[in-house]
Amino acid sequence: MSQAFIPFTRPYVTPREEEYLLDSLRSGILQGDGPMTKAATRVLLEVSGAERALLTTSCTHALEMSAMLLDLGPGDEVLVPSFTFSSTAGAVAIRGATPVFVDIDPLTLNLDVQAAEAAVTDRTRAVFVVHYGGIGADIPALLALADRHGLAVVEDNAHGLGARRGGYTLGTVGAMATQSFHSTKNVQCGEGGALLVNDASFFERAEVLREKGTDRSRFLRGQVDKYTWNDVGSSYLPSDLLCAVLLSQLESFDLVQRLRHEIWDAYQQSLGGWASANGARLMHVPDDAQHPAHVFYLIMATHEDQTALLTHLRERAITGTFHYVPLDSSPAGRRFGRTPSPCDVTADLSARLVRLPLYAGMTQADVDRVLDAVTAYVARTPVAAG
Numbered sequence: 482m483s484q485a486f487i488p489f490t491r492p493y494v495t496p497r498e499e500e501y502l503l504d505s506l507r508s509g510i511l512q513g514d515g516p517m518t519k520a521a522t523r524v525l526l527e528v529s530g531a532e533r534a535l536l537t538t539s540c541t542h543a544l545e546m547s548a549m550l551l552d553l554g555p556g557d558e559v560l561v562p563s564f565t566f567s568s569t570a571g572a573v574a575i576r577g578a579t580p581v582f583v584d585i586d587p588l589t590l591n592l593d594v595q596a597a598e599a600a601v602t603d604r605t606r607a608v609f610v611v612h613y614g615g616i617g618a619d620i621p622a623l624l625a626l627a628d629r630h631g632l633a634v635v636e637d638n639a640h641g642l643g644a645r646r647g648g649y650t651l652g653t654v655g656a657m658a659t660q661s662f663h664s665t666k667n668v669q670c671g672e673g674g675a676l677l678v679n680d681a682s683f684f685e686r687a688e689v690l691r692e693k694g695t696d697r698s699r700f701l702r703g704q705v706d707k708y709t710w711n712d713v714g715s716s717y718l719p720s721d722l723l724c725a726v727l728l729s730q731l732e733s734f735d736l737v738q739r740l741r742h743e744i745w746d747a748y749q750q751s752l753g754g755w756a757s758a759n760g761a762r763l764m765h766v767p768d769d770a771q772h773p774a775h776v777f778y779l780i781m782a783t784h785e786d787q788t789a790l791l792t793h794l795r796e797r798a799i800t801g802t803f804h805y806v807p808l809d810s811s812p813a814g815r816r817f818g819r820t821p822s823p824c825d826v827t828a829d830l831s832a833r834l835v836r837l838p839l840y841a842g843m844t845q846a847d848v849d850r851v852l853d854a855v856t857a858y859v860a861r862t863p864v865a866a867g
């Protein structure tokens with residue numbers, strides 16, 4: 482008998498989302514900035530540790546807002562890791578500014594701060610950092626770099642809501658940070674995001690950009706008696722319906738984290754012996770990092786092993802996957818970006834990385850099936866002794 486496919490990810494249904502969604506539908510207030518938006522924002526502030534947050538239609542849009550708030554434009558350069566989702570660089574390119582691709586650290590797969598420093602020019606305005614897998618980048622080094630060169634720091638924290646590194650909470654470090662509530666993320670509402678505004682001087686303008694360049698937010702609070710068009714901007718405000726789902730998701734943050742960690746821990750504890758026997762390595766979590774179990778990945782010995790393990794899993798009805806295709810060599814990366822030094826680590830690791838299924842609600846039986854399948858895989862390339 483053939484077994485049901487284990488998906489790579491699946492959105493977890495939290496206890497109150499149906500109830501809140503019905504409440505929202507019946508309230509008649511479906512547009513943005515209604516009661517669900519306000520309630521979800523309050524819980525997001527608690528979960529994220531940020532002082533100011535604006536819910537948005539996506540993380541991509543929050544990144545675009547960041548680029549607008551920094552007034553990035555033609556001639557400006559922004560340092561971004563090559564190993565990230567297209568939106569991190571796309572938000573820079575859409576303003577006509579140049580994403581400058583920087584290689585990653587081989588242990589954490591986060592921006593290599595030394596390589597970033599070498600890529601600074603007198604046009605560099607900002608650094609957009611990604612905390613891959615919610616494992617924090619080297620924050621003290623990053624802040625020192627930004628300080629030396631007068632750069633704004635934007636954290637693409639799509640993976641790292643509520644995670645910590647050293648004394649820092651991810652998403653509260655940069656002038657601003659972005660979150661994703663896409664259905665593949667730990668906390669989700671189908672499509673959604675947030676801009677965390679840590680530097681208060683950006684907040685008032687951020688509200689205007691999100692509301693099509695108008696002061697509607699101030700109008701709704703009774704601070705102005707009519708609202709007018711004051712700036713550029715777009716429609717970055719999510720419907721209250723989506724925020725109803727998000728509210729329940731955020732209220733269940735601890736539960737979701739616990740469920741994900743149980744699976745992550747099972748993988749990490751069970752696969753060490755198999756990995757060393759097969760030339761693979763497990764994720765490196767620095768001692769001072771508390772991560773959100775957003776991804777579990779293996780670095781295989783070779784690209785051939787990446788492909789072969791993915792096939793091996795598929796034959797056992799399990800969906801594993803690689804991750805980002807390097808942006809510096811992508812068609813848009815070549816067209817809009819600049820790559821001062823080859824991103825060799827990005828190219829190497831993206832060709833060897835395999836992510837395993839990981840989602841809240843995954844059954845123990847499915848976790849066991851994944852573990853059995855992985856440990857039944859034998860590396861194509863013999864592992865050198867010693």
Ligand SMILES: *Cc1c(COP(=O)(O)O)cnc(C)c1O
Binds near residue numbers: 538565662663
């Ligand atoms: C998912 C993701 C995004 C995009 O998020 P959306 O909410 O889908 O726009 C951006 N950056 C990173 C690192 C992501 O993982």
